[in-house]
Amino acid sequence: MTIADDIIALEKDALDRWCAGDPDAFLDLSADDVTYFDPFRETRLDGKAALASLYGELRGKIFAPRHEMIEPKVQVIGDAAVLTFRFVSWNGSEGDRVAWNCTEVYRRAPEGWRIVQTHWSFTGAGLAGGQ
Template identity: 65%
Template sequence: MKRSLDVNHHTVIDLEKAALARWCNGDPSGFLELSAPDVAYFDPFLSERLDGLDKLTAYYEGIRGKIFAPRYEMIMPHVSEIGNAAVLTFRFNSYSGSEGAEMRWNCTEVYRREDARWWIVHTHWSFTGREQ
């Protein structure tokens, strides 16, 4: 059964917001704690996909304490649930942080529900263009 939700109170949105709050204060552990052992990760700063929590952890440990965004926003989060999976898409803007005055992103996270807990199994970050 597929459910499509445009609301801001789905569990995976709450999990993502909490992880983003930590991320924007230099702490990637929120995302590492949510990621499944078989997570796949795309990042525009990397030339290849990262496969597995061990590789994602190594990458995130290299940038721990270097990413700061004192002001940020999650824009238009959307969740589609299909069985024990949920696809979260949103735009993310950060301001006056370590990455520059303003960064605009698109994000897709695929979550898998196991034993009543949601795990990230796929992440894809990409840059988005300026608004027209």
């Protein structure tokens, strides 16, 4: 397995759990100094404690029984790796179909790869329903 394969597998597992209402896989993957952006927040979140608070509010509220990671790409730069992909979910809590762009920056740590930066945004299709 390559580094890219490892990181994509970690992310897919975390997304599977997220789409079942469980954010803990992402928390487990996050470094203490993680930063986080999404289109529902006006400001960046700084640190794992702040992210845990946000995810605590969302626990059990996000469900997407059908979801797909599209065209994942990992660029490895020394002890860092940048994962970019599109993510689409259907029949979830946000509507019939939601399309996202995601960037995750991972850093190699003694305990394994950890997310140090997350950025989610809607694609041009955004919240287009019924597709």
